[in-house]
Amino acid sequence: MAGQSFDYATEAFDMIDLLDSLASPEEVVDAVARSFTLFGFETFIITGLPHPRESFEQVVLLRKWPIGWFEIYAKYDYIRSDPIIRLCKTTTRPFEWSEAPYDRAEEPKAAEVMDRAVDFGMREGFCLPIHGINGYEACFSMSGAHLDLSPRTKPAVHLMAMYAFERARQLLAPNPQSGAKILTPRECEILVWAANGKSAADTGDILGITERTVTAHIASACQKLEAVNKTQAVARALQYKLIGL
Amino acid sequence: MNCADGQEIDVYDNESAIYLLAIDRGRVVGGQRLYPTHAPHMLSEVFGHMTQRGIPRAQHILEWTRYFVVKERRVGRTDCRLLAALQQFCLEEGVTGVTAVVEMWWLPRWHQVGFKVRPLGLPTLIEDQPCIAAEIEISEASLDQVRKLAGLHAPALVRNGRMRPLIDRVPHVAA
Structure with a gap:
């Protein structure tokens, strides 16, 4: 009614x-x-x-x-x-x-x-x-x-x-x-490129930032995710659904 | 949006429409359209049944439609940048609010980026998805919050060429 x-x-x-x-x-x-x-x-x-x-x-x-x-x-x-x-x-x-x-x-x-x-x-x-x-x-x-x-x-x-x-x-x-504290948007973005097979240098070119900055973001993401390297960081970010493909 | 020939145009894609695009190295990766609410617009013509609380219509209120981000950019900051551009453009043009129809799952995302959202009606199924008509307030506070999430230190908007001030575009009625 x-x-x-x-x-x-x-x-x-x-x-x-x-x-x-x-x-x-x-x-x-x-x-x-x-x-x-x-x-x-x-x-x-x-x-x-x-x-x-x-x-x-x-x-x-x-x-x-x-x-x-x-x-x-x-x-x-x-x-x-x-x-x-x-x-x-x-x-x-x-x-x-x-x-x-x-x-x-x-x-x-x-x-x-x-x-x-x-x-x-x-x-x-x-x-x-x-x-x-x-x-x-x-x-x-x-x-x-x-x-x-x-x-x-x-x-x-x-x-x-x-x-x-x-x-x-x-x-x-x-x-x-x-909820966003876990990873910054930039860290997510860089991990997505890593998940797509891009090196830090490639990612730097794509995003218009230096390779060094990319590496710094990855290091920060590794620390937050308690990952020993980029590969593990990508795996964890996917597992926790912080990034998608 | 499906478009076999790469083009999808509706009756509101006319000289009254304003487009804010996300462009990366010459490639469009996202976009959105703004349209006057004092003219017939989608909310008044198509989605009127979703606005039990009335349709806000004024020179300083625009309808916000055709929001999109290309698939590979849906993770990352493109969304936040488009939302920041929306707030900044409206603030600069003296627009106080925008109206939109969206899937309900957008609401928490808008809230999270600091948008103040007033529902204009109850959620209604569109193509089996619960959607809602809403009015979003334009404010410095919302722009600050979304810029922070977008990681933007520079302005969220680049203007190429000059545009007539928006409010002056209203057709004058002869006295």
């Missing part, structure tokens, strides 16, 4: 406008909880996706999760086997938890995450993947026992989640490039 979808839209726009005035992460959690409860969501988490050397707790931005579940999830490092997280990495579109594929027989740990979540009332869910620049990846995952998800409600939830994520990121990262 048109009237009803108009209400979702109003709710979404009001919530987005409100976010700007919120001064703390706790206020953002409360605002999200208030709006999302209208759609049946009881719990949610906003988290970055950890690189292999980061832990789950290090990358969580905001959460309204059952405390027991958070502890179990961290203890068993479920983020590395969670099918929701896995799908986040390969899509930019929001999806329902039931759309995230996994093989119950072949991936017992994936099945375990999904089953144990249900024990905490997280039966159905919806997830928004975030793909920033310079390889920054995050997700906003929300759940409840009975969700009101339809082609009418999803766009409103999608939009609110996107803006709540942004507000959380601003409030929690005074340095707005927190």
Whole structure:
């Protein structure tokens, strides 16, 4: 019904406008909880996706999760086997938890995450993947026992989640490039050329800078990635999705 | 954008359009188009259904379309440089905002480079992709932030030749 979808839209726009005035992460959690409860969501988490050397707790931005579940999830490092997280990495579109594929027989740990979540009332869910620049990846995952998800409600939830994520990121990262800190755009650019078989001299010619500068960028990238040489730096940058080909 | 003969032109590619191009050694590696909103434009003619909150139209608001970066430059700084050029050009010309329709996945990228983005409606599927109509504020703060990410110390924009001031281009109505 048109009237009803108009209400979702109003709710979404009001919530987005409100976010700007919120001064703390706790206020953002409360605002999200208030709006999302209208759609049946009881719990949610906003988290970055950890690189292999980061832990789950290090990358969580905001959460309204059952405390027991958070502890179990961290203890068993479920983020590395969670099918929701896995799908986040390969899509930019929001999806329902039931759309995230996994093989119950072949991936017992994936099945375990999904089953144990249900024990905490997280039966159905919806997830928004975030793909920033310079390889920054995050997700906003929300759940409840009975969700009101339809082609009418999803766009409103999608939009609110996107803006709540942004507000959380601003409030929690005074340095707005927190995700970009890993490698500078120039370092990424140079590693991409290296991945394409270019020497430091070739790359210098292409970018109009000296070979020495290129080498300095590569050295800096090696240090950040804890790589012993350019080859390993390229491999790690690809592995962590800091660069693509 | 698919174009068999290397050319893809629409009705808004006319004398009112302004193009900001990313050129590297004579080769175009990215670009974007700006178009007046006081004339019929894509948001008013094609995407009106995506603007429940109204379409901002004024001399000092432009529509931003046809953004592209060639495939091999999608990693790296070309995006940030185009976005910096957009902010700088609009600041110089007295433009206060631009409107655009984009895939939703662009929003976090815009946010990350410091753009202030106001949704004009709810996300809507276009060719099965959730897209949104939005207005982006032009500001010194956004330019500073995106220049930082672009690694730009020099201006983000090079002007070849002279251009009539944008605001003066508005057709005069005889008194």
